[in-house]
Amino acid sequence: MLKSLRDFWNAPTFADEESTRLARLIHLFTLVTGGGSLLGFLILLVGQPDNPNLGGLIGTFLLLVVVARITLHWGWVPVAGWLLTLNVWVVITLSIWLASSLDTPAFNAYFFVVILASLLIGRRIAAIGVAIVSSLVILMMSSRLGLLTTPTGLSWIVWTVILLLVTAVILYLAMGDLHRALAIIRVRNEELADTRMVLEARVKERTGELGLAADIGRTITQIRDLDLLLAESVRLIREYFNLYHVQIYLVDKSARTLELQVGTGEIGAELRRQGHRLPIGSGSINGTCAADKRAVVVEDTRSSVIFRPNPLLPDTRSQMSVPLLIGVQLLGVLNLQSKHVNELNPDNANVFEVLAGQLAVAMQNAQLFTESAEARRS
Template sequence: MSDFYSTNNRSTIKDDPMSANSGRWRIFTSRVSLGVKLPLVVIVLLLVAYLISTILSVNATRTALIETLQNELTNQSLSSTELVRSNLIWTRSVAIDLAAAAEVNNYDEQTILNTIKNTLERNDQIFGSTIAYEPFQFKLDQFYWAPYYNRNPDNELQFTQLGTLEYNYLQKDWYTAAKQSGKPILSLPYYDFGGGNIWMVTWSVPFFDPITGDIKGVATADIAFSQTQEFVNNISVGVEGYAFMLDPRGIVLGVGGNGGEYEPMIDSMVTASFSNNARNWNTLVQEMLAGKTGFIDAVDPQGKPVFVAYAPVGMDTGWSLALAFPQAELLETPLRLQYSLILYSSIVAIIFGVILYLLTQSIITPIQELTTYANQFSAEHINEITKKSIEPIRLNTRDELEELASAFNVMSLNLKNAVETLEEKVQDRTKQLEKRSLEFETIAEVARDITIIRDLNTLLNVAVNLIRERFKFYHVGIFLVDDNSQYAYLRAASSVAAQQMLDLNYKLKVGEEGLVGNVTRTGRAHIAQDVGKDAIHFQNPYLPLTRSEIVLPLRNRSIIIGALDIQATVEAAFEERDIDILQLLADQLAAAIENAQLAQQVQGTFAELNNAYKQQTRTVWQSAISERGQVSYEYDGMQIQSVPRDLPEDLRRQLDNGKPIILTAEGSPARQTLLVPLMIRNQTIGVIGLEQENPNQAWTEEQIAVAEAAANRAGLTLENARLLEESQRRAVKERAIFESTTRIGSALNMENILQATAEELERVLGASEVVLQFINDRNS
């Protein structure tokens, strides 16, 4: 530590990584006087503040203007649609009056003509009108009767009889629609060829015979659509805004002069909405066609950003009117305000900067003195500063700089103590890091030790002992949940009361008792910093010194198989970060438990199969040996002959392990006999005995290995021969049974069946007498 602080402070600060890191955030890369830096920073901050204030003000103004525009445009669209609707209602009332007059009055031809003519003269908004009768309803000798008056380009009335072969009004939409609906109905816009040669819509109202109730005809009132188009064109929407109206199919019924180049009654706004310049325009069109009222921010097909308010006309027309207000026109005022505020902010910031610069010069001199002293102070070595007194700084500025000098004097005095305690703090921090490193190292060692153990009980006992010994805990226990997930049983523990709890088969109910029960149900670790205050903790009478406890789940994939219970004798012995560390150990332990359980299952299954194979082999070969009687053979170099030799019981037991035995006979010279077991499926079925021709020669490892290989091959050959004999016997048996059942099955009656059965049994079994007898259930 002293070597570190013996270097020059200035170079230390330069090389300090924290100083290097802070350098990345410096605004000024080179040295700048405080008299320049402070005013410049203040100007920048003021500009930023004014800029933020300006942006907020402009945004607030913009929001308020948009809200105001939304209300005004919406109200204007509603009032405009109301005017269109009132014109339609007035025209409909005219058609209804004509129909009512034709229905209740028995007009003659001249009276009808006068009525229609007078109606047009009193209502300038009506382009034309007729009272069209059903065939033979007006005159019995006339099929058509539909007198029609309309206005010519000079606004004079002209008469036309619609009832002709060329113009069959009975099949026209304006007639058939009213006739079928039985009520007033407005037609779709259509072009009137021959009459006015204009686009129009027609109100059609049916009238009926007062006596029979049958329809007599239809009265109409035509509206020149140019009136509606002119009304739409004249709607004022700001300076550059416009209005437009659509029919139910999206056809443009009318559009203002600023709305673009559209051919009314022909062009479709649906098609225009897919323009590359448009944004949100298709949404607007779909909303209008759906008959909705609303307000939307969009870009029209001309590429002009607009705010649009729209509303339906109603009356089952399917028409919808929209008013488009240019955004640039609305935001022109906020932009002018923004530019004015920015200019004003810049001027104010510059003025404040100049004033601040002049004020800053008055405090530069004391600061420079303080800087000079600080540079002299930093040039001293730390170890020398702690040995000598430091001259205090004296400034008489009667302001904060004087207080700063006093504080610097206090700091310099405290520096000595700080240096002395710094090493102690570093050591404490180092100890904490070493402790945490030791914890991870201990966890790794414990995990390494337990992962190589395959016996479950040994694994659990070793784990709890290792954890308790390495971490110095009061108690460590491992609970495993039973197959029914009802109880968590203590399977291993390490503490003063561990054996007592294990002898009592200590258990806790899952989800109900203690931290262990809670953790095995929820699968989340739990810490009880003070067991006396923890609501979940279960007071264990065997562990009275417990003051804090942590329980971690043992998880096998997503299944909770148990819990690791750790208890300490001091309060707050565990922290939240201990959960992450100890959970690593718990997960390693759970994996080791799973591996041990799997290993035990495999070993048990293998042992059962091995025992079954051995028992089967022993039984089969005992049966084979008993059938042959003499099964010991000797080869003396000349011939093979059977010998009545049997091995002692002690040699048999020695040979059962599968290892060769060398017997040394008494006498001179001592002859050595090599006994090699014949093994089939790890079961000894016999032995091969070998003697050297030279009695003085001992058995070498190579010879023993050759003998073992020969014994293994002989055992395999014997087993194959036995299996072949067994297969042959089974084949003879099955063939005999097949032949007998065939002969018995060829008999046709009970007596023949019994006789054939007796004969076959006698032939197959070689019996001298065969008796077949039936058993009576009542008298057996």
């Protein structure tokens, strides 16, 4: 119960930012107009305790303000805006009629309805404008017919002061909301600018990587000896992309095992001497890559369930394996390792897939060249 009461006196929030903004405005306006009405009621109650219409008028207004707040907390934000605007319009019109005179500050308060409607209703302000004009015409005709007279001095002064105060507060709140909206826009623009810079940097990085891949591709396609081609490929890839280790596995004749054919540096030579082999399947990164014929990326080896650490390569922190394919035929796997987490990631996987495609074609061409040379010798 207490929580419901506390929520009633707070502005509700919604998933839609615009609805939240309007709800906050309506919440503030109901507090300001309701408080202003109570203040005017207390002042006039002391100055004009015998006024029979005052209590009913303000009571009606406060009741409609409460209805607007209830509607707002039900989530009917546009309806609450209409109720609050129409409430103010009705009270102003009744005030003029009950005062029996156009010479009253309430008559000048119609512009406040226009401000309120423009803030809460927006483009539908035309309907409010028509209602206001109609009210003015009716009241002016009534004045000409002698149905309205001059108000008392105290009532005129009190309502003028209350009107000015409420209008000033409403404008202050509206400007505050506008400044908040502008601040949000500035933040969003800064976020967009940051995002654009990040994207531009990524595009520049990917373009550079594709350029490196193209350079490597042009170099390796000129090599006709398969062993030399593979050794030169891992060396160039490691140097161009500043990687920790690069190696190439080839599929054996049984098509069930990957055999390490070449690796960079002394570590690669040692693994080659050990006859390093891996089964094709889900037991490792390279095996999974070969089995699924798709790139496998491990951005952080410490959190990977398929990463198998190698004591000769203790500093591997991210790893990628890319299949070497000619159509659907698997030739082997290109394995890349980095010392840095997330350096090998899905964003740059396409670069290495392009490079692996070029390497696979170069391997096929080298094999065909070797077979052709052997055929000529025989």
